[in-house]
Amino acid sequence: MNKLLAEEIYYDMVLGRTFELAAKEHYMGGDIAGFLHLDIGQEGFSVAAMKAFDKGDVFTTYREHVMAIARGMDPKDVMAELFGKAAGISRGRGGSMHLFDPSHFFYGGDAIVGGQIPNAVGCAYARKYQGREDGVMVVFGDGATNGGAFFESINNASTQKLPLLFLCENNGYAIGTKITRVAPFEKQAKKAEPYMITREVDGMDALAVYESVREAQSLIQDGHGPVFLEAMTCRYEGHSVADANTYRSKEEMQICKGKDSIDRMEQLLLSQYGITPDAIKTIQKRAQNCVDEAVAFAASAVEPELAELYEDIFAERKNHAVS
Amino acid sequence: MLYREALNKAIDKTMEMDETVVVLGEDVGLYGGSYRVTEGLVAKYGERRLIDTPIAELSIVGNAVGMAIGGLRPVAEIMTANFGLLAFDQIINHMAKYRYMSAGKITLPMVVRFPQGVSRQLAAQHSESYEQMLSAVPGLTVLAASDVNYAYHALQFAIMSDDPIIFIEHELLYNKKGDIDFETAIDPLKARVVKEGQDMTIVSYLKMLDDVMEAVPEIEKQLGKSCEVIDLCSLNPIDYETLETSLKKTGAIVVVEEDHKTGGFGSQIVSWAAEEMFYSLDAPPLRLAGEDVPIPYNRTLELASIPTPEKIAEKIMAWGNKNGL
Numbered sequence: 086m087n088k089l090l091a092e093e094i095y096y097d098m099v100l101g102r103t104f105e106l107a108a109k110e111h112y113m114g115g116d117i118a119g120f121l122h123l124d125i126g127q128e129g130f131s132v133a134a135m136k137a138f139d140k141g142d143v144f145t146t147y148r149e150h151v152m153a154i155a156r157g158m159d160p161k162d163v164m165a166e167l168f169g170k171a172a173g174i175s176r177g178r179g180g181s182m183h184l185f186d187p188s189h190f191f192y193g194g195d196a197i198v199g200g201q202i203p204n205a206v207g208c209a210y211a212r213k214y215q216g217r218e219d220g221v222m223v224v225f226g227d228g229a230t231n232g233g234a235f236f237e238s239i240n241n242a243s244t245q246k247l248p249l250l251f252l253c254e255n256n257g258y259a260i261g262t263k264i265t266r267v268a269p270f271e272k273q274a275k276k277a278e279p280y281m282i283t284r285e286v287d288g289m290d291a292l293a294v295y296e297s298v299r300e301a302q303s304l305i306q307d308g309h310g311p312v313f314l315e316a317m318t319c320r321y322e323g324h325s326v327a328d329a330n331t332y333r334s335k336e337e338m339q340i341c342k343g344k345d346s347i348d349r350m351e352q353l354l355l356s357q358y359g360i361t362p363d364a365i366k367t368i369q370k371r372a373q374n375c376v377d378e379a380v381a382f383a384a385s386a387v388e389p390e391l392a393e394l395y396e397d398i399f400a401e402r403k404n405h406a407v408s
Numbered sequence: 409m410l411y412r413e414a415l416n417k418a419i420d421k422t423m424e425m426d427e428t429v430v431v432l433g434e435d436v437g438l439y440g441g442s443y444r445v446t447e448g449l450v451a452k453y454g455e456r457r458l459i460d461t462p463i464a465e466l467s468i469v470g471n472a473v474g475m476a477i478g479g480l481r482p483v484a485e486i487m488t489a490n491f492g493l494l495a496f497d498q499i500i501n502h503m504a505k506y507r508y509m510s511a512g513k514i515t516l517p518m519v520v521r522f523p524q525g526v527s528r529q530l531a532a533q534h535s536e537s538y539e540q541m542l543s544a545v546p547g548l549t550v551l552a553a554s555d556v557n558y559a560y561h562a563l564q565f566a567i568m569s570d571d572p573i574i575f576i577e578h579e580l581l582y583n584k585k586g587d588i589d590f591e592t593a594i595d596p597l598k599a600r601v602v603k604e605g606q607d608m609t610i611v612s613y614l615k616m617l618d619d620v621m622e623a624v625p626e627i628e629k630q631l632g633k634s635c636e637v638i639d640l641c642s643l644n645p646i647d648y649e650t651l652e653t654s655l656k657k658t659g660a661i662v663v664v665e666e667d668h669k670t671g672g673f674g675s676q677i678v679s680w681a682a683e684e685m686f687y688s689l690d691a692p693p694l695r696l697a698g699e700d701v702p703i704p705y706n707r708t709l710e711l712a713s714i715p716t717p718e719k720i721a722e723k724i725m726a727w728g729n730k731n732g733l
């Protein structure tokens with residue numbers, strides 16, 4: 086990886102964490118409500134995956150702020166969405182869990198666990214149909230691999246040899262339930278093994294995630310059909326801000342935080358890319374400024390008009406008479 | 409006592425009494441339930457009876473059907489009604505129909521708990537109500553708990569009943585306070601007159617009942633009339649008898665529900681009133697319901713999408729004035 090890209094990834098990771106911390110603060114302060122699922126701890130995974138899969142379509146879950154920003158959405162528009170403002174990326178109607186931006190080939194922001202996976206299969210079919218090569222990436226958690234939508238999707242995508250990357254973010258938990266209590270094994274790639282090429286990567290190592298996603302993307306583009314890539318990650322916070330995170334021991338949290346992807350990336354930049362501590366500080370400052378601006382923008386943005394309640398329910402209704 | 413504690417107590421009591429009662433659902437065991445309804449039960453009854461399931465709603469209800477066939481009394485928890493949609497095949501094709509299709513040879517003593525409704529800014533995929541679909545399925549008994557006492561008694565009834573029961577809870581009611589009357593038995597299939605009155609009957613259920621009660625003093629003051637308020641409690645079967653008695657007295661009916669208006673449950677009550685009570689009515693029935701839109705995240709829009717105490721008061725007063733009530 087070249088220095089520029091490494092720096093860019095690092096910046097987006099720091100930006101992601103700074104953004105999430107600000108979101109948490111403003112949730113506590115009452116500016117943000119509903120469910121707020123923070124990606125703190127998983128920034129390396131989220132950013133690297135988006136940077137690597139820079140072309141092609143992305144489908145993901147409710148834990149998607151960092152991905153959305155790394156994908157190219159303006160942090161201002163994302164923060165404004167969290168604040169429920171009209172300037173938000175979903176005009177304040179979607180909130181934290183429903184960020185959509187087709188201009189960046191980013192299709193949510195889906196809060197029904199596993200629900201986005203069959204949609205990604207369909208989109209991959211469309212891309213194959215259109216002869217477009219970039220393929221589709223669908224991100225989901227370990228918990229989502231226990232549902233029917235996932236199993237149906239690996240079967241369909243594999244049978245039809247679709248250009249689809251199944252990217253599993255395995256943080257070991259679905260809310261408070263440890264994956265090994267609801268699945269017979271810790272690593273979920275096993276489920277996909279009979280159907281497709283599977284790979285595993287350390288999700289706390291941004292560079293490794295980047296390389297693995299790149300490799301997987303080239304495989305799905307070569308007509309191999311789908312690939313399943315599993316990234317082992319760790320979320321530092323509760324499932325959402327409302328979750329007290331009492332089901333994990335101090336030791337477990339310590340081990341988990343010891344692998345911090347931002348720290349690791351920083352060390353790498355210092356030791357291998359010849360980036361100076363001052364330059365690191367500058368990057369951090371830049372991220373902080375960006376988030377401060379996003380918060381200021383969101384705070385001063387206007388509320389949606391009441392009439393918006395009824396907008397965007399249907400495409401424009403034309404005269405339906407047919408002859 | 410809180411509503412969620414009353415539900416907990418009801419489950420606890422039936423589990424203690426009857427060891428065929430088991431609970432299954434996402435995070436119901438060690439975590440204690442995402443709304444803390446099953447808190448503490450795993451310590452008492454173990455993981456054999458409090459089953460933490462994968463995120464697989466079709467299986468939660470499907471397995472419960474099989475458990476019931478196999479001789480258990482499962483209480484399945486759906487974390488939020490919207491996720492329950494994944495289980496609708498099992499609910500409608502299996503749970504509701506086995507008894508009839510088997511000429512009564514199969515009995516399904518089971519409950520599916522459905523937390524639903526507009527909570528606080530959970531947006532379109534976490535805010536819906538499905539009583540309109542569930543109450544339209546022959547073979548299902550659908551109960552809706554709007555207060556602590558009913559929650560306690562009706563959930564016990566549901567668990568010990570030999571029929572498959574959908575037990576609807578509202579997410580904003582979990583921390584509602586109230587007392588349980590342990591001495592007085594209730595019939596969970598009967599509607600409850602929450603407040604007596606002479607001039608109009610206001611029918612509601614779940615969270616909207618509280619909003620109606622909040623609106624009533626203003627309505628009575630402004631119109632100079634008294635309102636009778638009825639909590640339906642059971643949405644299928646519907647206790648038309650209680651409604652009829654009230655309507656014969658008041659001659660006017662309002663139905664208030666949170667759900668989207670088109671096809672909403674309240675239309676059943678209004679259609680009954682039009683068909684059966686026409687000559688007792690002094691005014692056209694009034695239906696207050698949510699807008700026909702997905703639920704938005706923004707708080708102002710969210711509140712604009714459903715009835716609130718202020719809107720309920722305002723609309724009932726306008727209707728009352730227009731119709732000389």
Ligand SMILES: Cc1ncc(C[n+]2csc(CCOP(=O)(O)OP(=O)(O)O)c2C)c(N)n1
Pocket residue numbers: 148196197198199225226227228229230254256258259260324434463465487491494
């Ligand atoms: C169909 C469905 N069932 C249940 C839920 C509630 N829920 C939201 S997130 C979640 C856990 C998901 O865990 P996982 O897939 O591992 O993703 P993570 O949150 O760990 O990133 C659950 C049970 C839901 N949103 N959708």
Ligand SMILES: [Mg+2]
Pocket residue numbers: 226227228254255256257258259260
């Ligand atoms: Mg997980």
